[in-house]
Amino acid sequence: MSKVVEISPTTRHEGHSKLVLKVNDAGIIETGNWCSITPVRGVEKLAVGKTPEQVPKIASRVCGICPIAHNLAATEAMEASIKCEIPKDALMLRHILQLANRLHSIALHDILILPDLYLPGTEVKINPFTAEEPVRTVAKRIQRLREIGQTVGQIAGGDCIHPRNTRVGGMYRNCSEQAKTKMYDLAKEGLVLAHAQMDLMIAILRNYQARESVDVGGMKVALPKTLGYHNQGYLATHAFYGSSSLDECPSWDIDRFKEVRPWDWYMGEMDVTLEEPRYPIGGTTKMGTKVNPQMEACTGIPMYDGQPVEVGPRARLATYKGYDEKGTVGQNVAREMEYTDSLYEMIDCIDALNPNGKVVADYIPDGDGSLGWASNEAPRGTDVHITRVKDWKVQYFSMLVPTTWNFATCSAALTGAPWQLAEVIMRGYDPCVSCATHMIVLDEDNKVVAQKLIQ
Amino acid sequence: MLYPEIVIAGCGNPLFADDGFGPAVIEEMEKLTLPDNVLIVDAGLGGPHFIFTLLDPEVTKKLVIVDIADYGAEPGSITKLRVEDLPPGAYRDAHSWDLAEPLQRIKDRIDVTIIGCQPARVTAPEFELGLSDEVQEAIPKTIRVILETIGVDYGTTINLQKEGRQRGTAETCSSGKNS
Numbered sequence: 331m332s333k334v335v336e337i338s339p340t341t342r343h344e345g346h347s348k349l350v351l352k353v354n355d356a357g358i359i360e361t362g363n364w365c366s367i368t369p370v371r372g373v374e375k376l377a378v379g380k381t382p383e384q385v386p387k388i389a390s391r392v393c394g395i396c397p398i399a400h401n402l403a404a405t406e407a408m409e410a411s412i413k414c415e416i417p418k419d420a421l422m423l424r425h426i427l428q429l430a431n432r433l434h435s436i437a438l439h440d441i442l443i444l445p446d447l448y449l450p451g452t453e454v455k456i457n458p459f460t461a462e463e464p465v466r467t468v469a470k471r472i473q474r475l476r477e478i479g480q481t482v483g484q485i486a487g488g489d490c491i492h493p494r495n496t497r498v499g500g501m502y503r504n505c506s507e508q509a510k511t512k513m514y515d516l517a518k519e520g521l522v523l524a525h526a527q528m529d530l531m532i533a534i535l536r537n538y539q540a541r542e543s544v545d546v547g548g549m550k551v552a553l554p555k556t557l558g559y560h561n562q563g564y565l566a567t568h569a570f571y572g573s574s575s576l577d578e579c580p581s582w583d584i585d586r587f588k589e590v591r592p593w594d595w596y597m598g599e600m601d602v603t604l605e606e607p608r609y610p611i612g613g614t615t616k617m618g619t620k621v622n623p624q625m626e627a628c629t630g631i632p633m634y635d636g637q638p639v640e641v642g643p644r645a646r647l648a649t650y651k652g653y654d655e656k657g658t659v660g661q662n663v664a665r666e667m668e669y670t671d672s673l674y675e676m677i678d679c680i681d682a683l684n685p686n687g688k689v690v691a692d693y694i695p696d697g698d699g700s701l702g703w704a705s706n707e708a709p710r711g712t713d714v715h716i717t718r719v720k721d722w723k724v725q726y727f728s729m730l731v732p733t734t735w736n737f738a739t740c741s742a743a744l745t746g747a748p749w750q751l752a753e754v755i756m757r758g759y760d761p762c763v764s765c766a767t768h769m770i771v772l773d774e775d776n777k778v779v780a781q782k783l784i785q
Numbered sequence: 786m787l788y789p790e791i792v793i794a795g796c797g798n799p800l801f802a803d804d805g806f807g808p809a810v811i812e813e814m815e816k817l818t819l820p821d822n823v824l825i826v827d828a829g830l831g832g833p834h835f836i837f838t839l840l841d842p843e844v845t846k847k848l849v850i851v852d853i854a855d856y857g858a859e860p861g862s863i864t865k866l867r868v869e870d871l872p873p874g875a876y877r878d879a880h881s882w883d884l885a886e887p888l889q890r891i892k893d894r895i896d897v898t899i900i901g902c903q904p905a906r907v908t909a910p911e912f913e914l915g916l917s918d919e920v921q922e923a924i925p926k927t928i929r930v931i932l933e934t935i936g937v938d939y940g941t942t943i944n945l946q947k948e949g950r951q952r953g954t955a956e957t958c959s960s961g962k963n964s
Contacts, residue, residue, distance in 0.1 A: 368910075376800070376912045388914075391800045394830030438834065459890075476839060477787045490787065491831045492808075 332360055333604040335749050336615035339367070340756060342442040344395045345763025349756065350597060350623045351749045353604065362744025363596045364737055364756055365627035366763045377717075377727035382408035382498045382697070385724050389715065390492055392729070395762055397492050398431040398483065399708030400715075400729070403572070407715035408498045408724075410574040410702030412695045419687035420500035422679050425571055426486040426513065427493060428706070429676040432570070433520060434479030435709035436669050437472045439760045440531060443662060446754050448544075450537040455545070468530065471523050475669075478520040482676070485509050499694040507685050517676045524669040531666045539659040546750040547608040558658030558755040560743035564645035565634050565735065567705040567712050570668075570675050574704035582705050582714060587730075589630040595738055596623035609750065631738045632730055638738035641711025642759060643668050658743075658758040665760065696722040708732050710760050733761045788836070788845050790822040791935050796832045796852040802913045803860075803904035803920045807851040810927050817928075823935060837887035842894035849934055851927060853920075854901025861919030863927055865934075866899040868892040898934055900927060 333355075338348035346368050352361040373392050377385045386404035390397035402424055409416065444456040449465075458469050480490040485505055487493030495501050505513070538544070543552050565582075567573040573581040599622040607613035615621070631638060639645070644664040647653030653664055697719030705714045711732030718726040736759045744752050793814070799805030811827045819825065828836055832850065840848065856864055868888045888897055905917035932939050 372912060373800075376914070388800065388912075391798055391829060395834065397829060397831065473839065480835065480839065481787050484787070489827065491835050492827050492829050 331355065334600045334602050334621065335604040335606065336602050336619065336621050337609065337753060338615055340364075340753055340761075341611055342445070342753075342757060343761045343763065344393070345761070347756075347761065347763045348626075349744075349752045350600075350621050351744065351752055352597065352600075353749045357748050357750070359744045359747050359749050359752065361597060362741050362747075362752060363623040363627075364741045364744065364752075365592070365596060365623050366629050366733075366737065367626055368628055368763055373729060374727050377724050380724050381722055382412065382717075382719050382724060385717070385727055386496065386498075387492075389727075389729060393731075393762060395435075396708055396710070396713070396731075398427060398487065399706045399713045400731075401493055401496055402428060403704050403706035403708075403713045403715040404717075404727075404729075405496050405498055406572070406574050406704030406706070407702055407717045407727075408697075408719055410576045410704050411700055411717050411719040412498070412697035412702070413576065413700065414499055414691050414694050415576065416500040416691050417688050418682075419504060419684050420689040420691075422683040423486045423501050423504070423689065424496065425679040426676055426683070427483055427496075428571055429672045429679065430479045430481075430483035430486065432479075432668065432672045432709045433524070433676075434476050434483070435760070436665055436672070437475040437479065437527070439665060439709075440472050440527070441469075442760070443757055444534075446757065447534050447538050448541070450533060453545075456534070468527075471527055475520060475523055475527060478516045478523075482513050482516050485513050497690070500688075500690040502689075504685050504687060504689045505683075510680060510683060510685050514677065514680050517673055517680060521670065521673040521677070524673050528666045528669045532663055535659050535662050535666070544751075547606075547610045549606075549608060549750055551748045551750045553751070554747060556657060557747055557751060558661065558743045558758055559656050559746070560640070560739060562637055562739045562742055563635075563639045564648045565639040565641050565712055566646040566649040566707065567714075568707050569646055569650040570672065570707060572704060572706040572712075575702050582703070582712070584701075584703055584716070586635050587632065587714075588636070589632045589730075592627040592629060592631055593624040595631050595741075596627050598622060598624050604749075606750075627737075629734050629737055632735050634735075638742070639735060640739045640759075641732050641735040643709075643711075645711060646707060658755050661758040696720075699725060701726075710762050711735060731762075733759065733763055736761065788840050789824050790845060791824070791847045791849070792836065792840065792845055793823065793825045793849045793851065793931060793935070794828040794832055794836050795826070796828045796830075796850055798830055798909075799914065800912045801909040802906045802915060803853055803902075803917055804907050804909065805914075805916060806853050806902050806904065806920050806923075809916055809921075810851045810924055810931075813924050814928055814931070820937065823937070833887050837891065840891060840895060842891060845895055847896045847935060848891075848898070849931055850897070850899045851931065852899060852901055853904040853907065854899070856901065856903060858903040859919075860903050860905035860917060861923040862903045863923055863930060864901050864903075865930070866901055868897050868899070871899065900930055900934070902927060 350363045389404035390401040441458045444458045484490035488495030567581040602619045605617045644661045647664045699720035703716040714730040716728045795807030795811035797804040797807040808827045
């Protein structure tokens with residue numbers, strides 16, 4: 331007899347989401363629904379009628395943690411629509427900004443997953459805030475990596491949170507020789523730290539993977555070897571940066587994309603029939619509570635080639651580097667491997683940057699209403715912005731943010747895992763939920779059928 | 786170090802009307818010339834994880850947070866708050882890794898002041914651009930309070946070389962192709 335358990339809200343990620351899990355008598359998930367419960371915000375509507383300069387600034391405000399990805403994707407979508415190619419040095423500055431953002435994000439994610447993991451050789455779970463060694467040294471290293479990422483981002487992007495140096499047509503200004511040298515020094519310092527941090531995190535993850543069982547809130551939970559496995563396929567548009575409809579060979583195809591209603595994918599109304607007060611941070615939802623993922627989910631389900639797909643570090647490594655490890659641990663290992671990749675690439679981009687080169691296109695068209703899109707490989711995965719610009723006014727704008735892609739994929743990956751580990755699987759996606767909540771739904775003929783969801 | 790001795794962070798989201806007060810104050814302060822040990826930063830929604838958890842108490846001695854605060858006053862009124870005055874969850878890290886609040890972690894080692902403005906209109910979760918008149922008019926007064934808090938004389942901060950700075954493109958979502 332199946333039981334229903336709900337974990338709400340989920341923790342250690344950005345935004346609000348929940349897990350509704352139908353489990354068997356042994357506590358193994360038969361059907362898992364992971365859904366956003368952040369209300370729809372309607373940035374797409376706000377963008378219409380604004381200038382192409384305003385919309386990237388608006389887009390960068392929909393999320394507290396991904397402003398750089400949204401800023402870059404929106405700016406490049408505008409450029410794709412108006413058909414404006416930017417100078418090489420502007421692109422290098424954007425690449426550096428992108429990689430700095432990724433470096434910070436990986437380091438932050440380390441802090442988020444460490445409490446799930448064990449100090450190798452012990453039965454002690456890791457508290458990243460403890461003052462005790464050896465964790466203290468690791469925490470300091472993580473902080474330094476975050477600082478390096480933010481400082482490089484500040485130099486290349488003009489500000490470390492909301493980059494002000496990006497503009498439609500390129501960048502407002504290039505950096506100085508001194509600034510280039512400083513970025514180079516920081517990247518080299520970061521590379522040494524990133525190697526050490528990556529090696530340590532992979533060792534910790536392998537130690538977790540080798541365990542027969544793990545502890546969750548005092549419960550001993552058997553750890554399946556297939557934790558987080560799914561067969562949904564991957565989507566990535568570049569090893570580290572992105573693509574756009576201006577590219578000679580774009581790596582994303584708007585015709586292969588479709589978004590459907592969440593109520594076709596999620597479970598309907600049910601009562602919670604399993605309650606576990608020992609589950610970390612306040613226990614699970616009380617018995618008898620009514621849950622209705624179909625109606626509570628605040629996102630559409632984007633599909634590529636008719637299926638939900640995984641986006642993010644593993645998708646990038648699988649698509650561009652032949653990586654083939656499945657499951658939650660494989661996903662986290664892939665993210666760790668991007669540490670050094672991002673710094674090697676950053677060093678190459680800094681090398682290629684000419685501080686005396688121009689960074690603004692000679693001619694910035696006003697746009698003729700053509701559809702343009704740009705994808706940005708944000709730390710969490712492919713972030714696609716789609717727009718039409720005519721006479722320097724935005725006529726249409728849409729954001730397909732990474733975690734939206736991952737909701738249905740992660741839900742599939744929950745099947746077969748003990749319900750107590752559902753959050754561990756979810757955190758493997760490094761979810762960022764607050765902006766993953768737009769709602770444009772297409773029917774079979776790709777016509778918009780719903781732009782608004784649950785109140 | 787990323788953050789210097791004094792950090793002034795404007796928090797809030799310009800997409801929710803008066804919630805954009807903090808970033809708007811920062812944009813206005815960009816026009817001033819401030820000492821080298823002062824950093825002003827438009828934190829947006831990222832204050833807890835991009836700033837408060839990255840401050841080094843060995844370097845940063847003072848943090849001023851500019852934000853809206855609903856304390857039942859007339860819209861546009863300004864108040865100074867300490868960390869102890871904040872309700873639980875006011876600056877909880879968005880990642881809520883252990884539901885601890887980063888300001889609680891640093892308040893004993895860094896002098897934290899919150900300058901709050903009573904909003905007239907916060908539209909979340911609906912988007913709306915632009916501050917109400919009352920809150921807009923509170924910006925100069927807020928800047929005076931900030932400068933007083935960090936011990937900078939207003940008379941020395943007037944920027945006479947405004948054209949040399951690449952500003953005005955900032956984050957209140959202003960328009961203009963060539964701004």
